[in-house]
Amino acid sequence: MTRLSRLMPGLRAYVLLYLVFLYLPVLLIPLFSFNDGTVVAFPITGLTLQWYGQLASEDALLRSLRNSFIVAGATAVFSTMLGLFAARAYVRNRFRGQRWSEGLVMLPLVTPVIIVASAMLTLFMLIGLRPSLATVVLGHTFLTLPFAVAILKSAFEEFDPSLEEAAYDLGETVPGTFRRVTLPIVAPGIVASLLVTFTVSFDEFVLAFFLSGDRPTLPVYIWSQIRFPARLPNTLALGSLLLGFSVLLLILAEYFRRKTRRIAADAKR
Amino acid sequence: MTGRSMIELIGIEKRYHSFQALADLNLTLQEGEFFSLLGPSGCGKTTALRIIAGFLEPTAGIVRIAGQDMQGVPANRRPTNMVFQSYAIFPHLNVGDNVGFGLSRSGLSRRQRKARIEEALAMVALEGFEDRHADALSGGQRQRVALARALVMQPKVLLLDEPLSALDKKLRESMQFELRRLQQSVGINFVMVTHDQYEAMTMSDRIGVMFDGRLAQVDTPTQLYAFPANRKVAAFIGGMNFLPAQLVGEPAGRLEVMVAGLGGLDIARNQGVARHDRELVVGLRPEQLHISRDEPAGFDARAQGTVTDAAFYGETVHYHVEIAGVPEPVVVSVPNHFHTVDFKRGDRVWIAAQGASVIDLGARTDN
Amino acid sequence: MSDNNRTGVLLALPATAYVGLLVAAPLGVLVLYSFWTQTYIDIDRSFTWENYRTAFSDPLVRHLLIRSIWMAGLVTFVTVALAYPIAYFVAFRTRNKTFWLLLITIPFWISYLLRVFAWRVILGFNGLINSTLMSAGLIDEPLDFLLYNEFAVIMTLAHAWAPFAILPIYVSLQRIDRSLLEAASDLGAGRVECFLRVTLPLTIPGIIASSLIIFIPTVGDYVTPALVGGSDGKMVANLIQVYFGAANNWPLGATLSLMSMAAVGMVAVAFVVLLRSAGKAIR
Numbered sequence: 020m021t022r023l024s025r026l027m028p029g030l031r032a033y034v035l036l037y038l039v040f041l042y043l044p045v046l047l048i049p050l051f052s053f054n055d056g057t058v059v060a061f062p063i064t065g066l067t068l069q070w071y072g073q074l075a076s077e078d079a080l081l082r083s084l085r086n087s088f089i090v091a092g093a094t095a096v097f098s099t100m101l102g103l104f105a106a107r108a109y110v111r112n113r114f115r116g117q118r119w120s121e122g123l124v125m126l127p128l129v130t131p132v133i134i135v136a137s138a139m140l141t142l143f144m145l146i147g148l149r150p151s152l153a154t155v156v157l158g159h160t161f162l163t164l165p166f167a168v169a170i171l172k173s174a175f176e177e178f179d180p181s182l183e184e185a186a187y188d189l190g191e192t193v194p195g196t197f198r199r200v201t202l203p204i205v206a207p208g209i210v211a212s213l214l215v216t217f218t219v220s221f222d223e224f225v226l227a228f229f230l231s232g233d234r235p236t237l238p239v240y241i242w243s244q245i246r247f248p249a250r251l252p253n254t255l256a257l258g259s260l261l262l263g264f265s266v267l268l269l270i271l272a273e274y275f276r277r278k279t280r281r282i283a284a285d286a287k288r
Numbered sequence: 289m290t291g292r293s294m295i296e297l298i299g300i301e302k303r304y305h306s307f308q309a310l311a312d313l314n315l316t317l318q319e320g321e322f323f324s325l326l327g328p329s330g331c332g333k334t335t336a337l338r339i340i341a342g343f344l345e346p347t348a349g350i351v352r353i354a355g356q357d358m359q360g361v362p363a364n365r366r367p368t369n370m371v372f373q374s375y376a377i378f379p380h381l382n383v384g385d386n387v388g389f390g391l392s393r394s395g396l397s398r399r400q401r402k403a404r405i406e407e408a409l410a411m412v413a414l415e416g417f418e419d420r421h422a423d424a425l426s427g428g429q430r431q432r433v434a435l436a437r438a439l440v441m442q443p444k445v446l447l448l449d450e451p452l453s454a455l456d457k458k459l460r461e462s463m464q465f466e467l468r469r470l471q472q473s474v475g476i477n478f479v480m481v482t483h484d485q486y487e488a489m490t491m492s493d494r495i496g497v498m499f500d501g502r503l504a505q506v507d508t509p510t511q512l513y514a515f516p517a518n519r520k521v522a523a524f525i526g527g528m529n530f531l532p533a534q535l536v537g538e539p540a541g542r543l544e545v546m547v548a549g550l551g552g553l554d555i556a557r558n559q560g561v562a563r564h565d566r567e568l569v570v571g572l573r574p575e576q577l578h579i580s581r582d583e584p585a586g587f588d589a590r591a592q593g594t595v596t597d598a599a600f601y602g603e604t605v606h607y608h609v610e611i612a613g614v615p616e617p618v619v620v621s622v623p624n625h626f627h628t629v630d631f632k633r634g635d636r637v638w639i640a641a642q643g644a645s646v647i648d649l650g651a652r653t654d655n
Numbered sequence: 656m657s658d659n660n661r662t663g664v665l666l667a668l669p670a671t672a673y674v675g676l677l678v679a680a681p682l683g684v685l686v687l688y689s690f691w692t693q694t695y696i697d698i699d700r701s702f703t704w705e706n707y708r709t710a711f712s713d714p715l716v717r718h719l720l721i722r723s724i725w726m727a728g729l730v731t732f733v734t735v736a737l738a739y740p741i742a743y744f745v746a747f748r749t750r751n752k753t754f755w756l757l758l759i760t761i762p763f764w765i766s767y768l769l770r771v772f773a774w775r776v777i778l779g780f781n782g783l784i785n786s787t788l789m790s791a792g793l794i795d796e797p798l799d800f801l802l803y804n805e806f807a808v809i810m811t812l813a814h815a816w817a818p819f820a821i822l823p824i825y826v827s828l829q830r831i832d833r834s835l836l837e838a839a840s841d842l843g844a845g846r847v848e849c850f851l852r853v854t855l856p857l858t859i860p861g862i863i864a865s866s867l868i869i870f871i872p873t874v875g876d877y878v879t880p881a882l883v884g885g886s887d888g889k890m891v892a893n894l895i896q897v898y899f900g901a902a903n904n905w906p907l908g909a910t911l912s913l914m915s916m917a918a919v920g921m922v923a924v925a926f927v928v929l930l931r932s933a934g935k936a937i938r
Binding site: 182204 | 341343362363364365368369370372373374375376378379380389390393394437438441
């Protein structure tokens with residue numbers, strides 16, 4: 020390995036450059052959240068914490084934050100629930116139309132959101148469903164379902180099917196087997212799915228922009244603020260806080276995913 | 289064995305679309321039998337076991353357990369319990385909760401359940417392991433927990449799916465005896481699936497040998513070894529030399545044959561095989577052949593040949609001997625007793641056999 | 656439980672039905688709308704091909720559609736090309752892979768909108784690049800060709816899609832049996848030949864996966880062109896949004912959505928076929 024990397028000094032340098040490319044924009048956001056001036060441009064005039072201090076009094080921002088939590092929470096629960104059953108079926112059962120069904124469920128991942136958004140808006144208006152947080156949840160459940168299914172599928176793939184058979188063989192009913200064996204073992208996968216779908220929904224903009232009506236979610240609110248530079252530093256402060264929060268969630272999700280894998284590996288041994 | 293039939297499989301068939309996993313399986317197991325289904329992978333033995341357990345519905349046929357038709361009775365209500373190949377120890381529960389898993393619906397009090405769990409763990413020599421966590425168990429302990437978890441349900445039949453395949457060789461051998469002892473002490477039927485002939489032979493009262501979804505032969509280990517029903521069974525169980533032979537005469541219950549290379553022999557008639565003409569195949573077990581440098585006396589048949597290969601196995605030595613008139617080299621296995629035999633490649637040797645140890649395998653073209 | 660087929664259908668039904676309904680019904684409605692016309696605030700529900708005629712004859716629509724596909728293709732190519740060495744590095748040259756994968760994904764857990772906005776700060780008139788270059792004395796006045804054009808859109812999207820390119824390629828690299836590479840070099844292949852004849856063909860599925868995951872949504876991207884694209888970086892999604900928003904002509908917007916979808920579908924299929932045969936040609 021070391022011999023090869025000496026042969027390839029260019030690769031290391033390139034990786035370093037790429038990491039700068041990845042992190043530069045992301046680090047600018049916390050940086051400017053401490054900037055004294057309201058204009059987000061160089062040079063930086065001075066350091067301040069005032070934007071963080073003002074967050075608590077920004078009503079519209081806090082409202083949109085609350086909306087986003089509601090939407091992301093509901094979305095996470097719905098898509099994880101739908102995904103749980105589907106993933107169980109895809110891994111454990113062989114049924115007619117399975118490939119078709121699996122392909123369809125993954126479809127939202129490769130559909131331009133603008134088309135999904137415009138189509139759903141058109142449909143909801145036609146059937147008299149007013150844009151609201153509920154319509155955003157409907158749309159986000161659709162968008163996040165592929166993530167839930169993928170995560171839960173791997174959770175099911177990693178655990179020995181004999182465990183469910185053993186419970187059934189020992190006299191347990193089908194729902195009882197699900198409750199006493201399946202759920203506890205895939206629980207970490209469920210948590211990971213909840214976290215990921217929550218985060219994806221929390222950050223989704225285009226669908227929310229089309230479907231949220233007069234109750235903006237956080238990204239929709241940020242969108243409206245990007246046009247008004249005076250308000251922007253607050254948004255940057257919030258974004259930085261959320262970055263910290265998201266990284267925490269990510270680390271938690273990874274922790275739970277690994278825990279599933281460990282439990283599953285034990286079960287196989 | 290009391291002679292009452294415990295499991296009856298009548299005309300069992302299992303098809304997956306065009307693939308025939310099981311064809312016309314008929315089998316009756318007596319109460320208290322240790323029975324093994326033996327065969328190569330994909331022969332349908334596991335499918336048969338899962339049909340008995342209730343995990344699979346047969347496409348056709350009847351399953352009876354203790355005289356009761358099992359059609360429509362799901363796995364969780366059958367009087368059978370299974371030890372899975374992976375053992376399927378619940379990773380989120382400790383040993384006591386694993387063993388007590390199936391008792392929670394039994395209506396027993398907590399005290400009674402605790403007593404039953406202790407009893408089951410004692411049966412598999414795991415006293416005091418109740419609080420041990422599942423990932424703190426060795427492979428052998430996991431298997432014992434799986435056994436205890438199934439036996440605590442007091443099933444009429446215990447099903448074992450390749451129970452020893454996950455263990456290393458030494459442990460496997462000691463577990464063979466332990467399983468046999470356990471079966472004799474609880475007195476219920478054990479039905480085991482295995483691809484390992486030695487496992488099946490050492491533990492079972494009877495063995496069912498399966499190929500391609502069909503039962504080829506059901507018999508006791510000694511009968512199976514002495515009178516295989518066809519060449520496939522003969523080749524699968526133990527080593528076997530196949531020699532072409534010609535039928536000369538049929539005195540009462542016996543056959544007179546001319547075996548290629550060896551000459552005339554009087555052998556026992558095998559009831560299980562078919563003959564349409566005088567062309568036959570006979571089988572000679574490698575360990576039933578005698579090998580020596582000088583012409584031996586007191587044997588029914590002998591031939592001279594050349595050693596083409598010698599393989600040292602430790603407890604035995606195998607020689608391949610080429611004999612004029614015999615298509616394949618004949619394999620002879622000799623116990624490595626005080627290192628008394630030692631032939632080299634190219635040595636001229638005599639091999640000899642008794643008629644009583646030569647196996648009639650029927651028509652040459654049949655199988 | 657023994658009835659595998661029925662259990663499977665039953666469990667998969669809610670999710671399948673949900674996605675199916677939310678694909679079929681909105682698309683059906685879009686198709687309906689595309690045959691209707693907008694008359695001020697009302698919808699005229701008599702059947703007409705008018706929208707399609709308008710869309711096909713409007714040079715702006717054609718221009719934007721072609722540009723969206725061109726841009727998406729360019730973005731896909733640039734993103735995958737930039738990402739491949741990184742995936743290769745993580746798969747073959749690192750020990751703690753989880754650490755590297757985390758390192759690569761962490762930047763994407765900050766709001767997408769803010770990330771795009773950050774690029775405006777970097778590329779802008781008073782942005783990071785210009786102020787750095789000016790204070791270093793390399794230029795006298797700010798460069799104005801950095802922002803509000805196609806270049807800015809490509810940079811921003813290559814950044815936004817990075818993990819979607821790296822992860823699938825990483826997975827396919829990770830799956831390669833290392834002994835295959837040893838076998839190739841044992842058979843006399845040099846490092847470059849090893850890469851071209853073994854590694855690269857085996858990662859074609861990963862390249863296809865990441866390309867589709869990037870290309871298809873990018874054709875319909877709305878935020879990036881709007882924020883950093885300027886007037887000549889605009890794409891078809893911006894026009895669709897205008898019809899559904901300010902211009903309030905939903906039937907035409909619906910027609911445009913359907914047309915973009917058809918175009919995306921055709922290009923995607925052509926791409927997969929092309930890359931598969933390219934993969935075979937290398938071998």
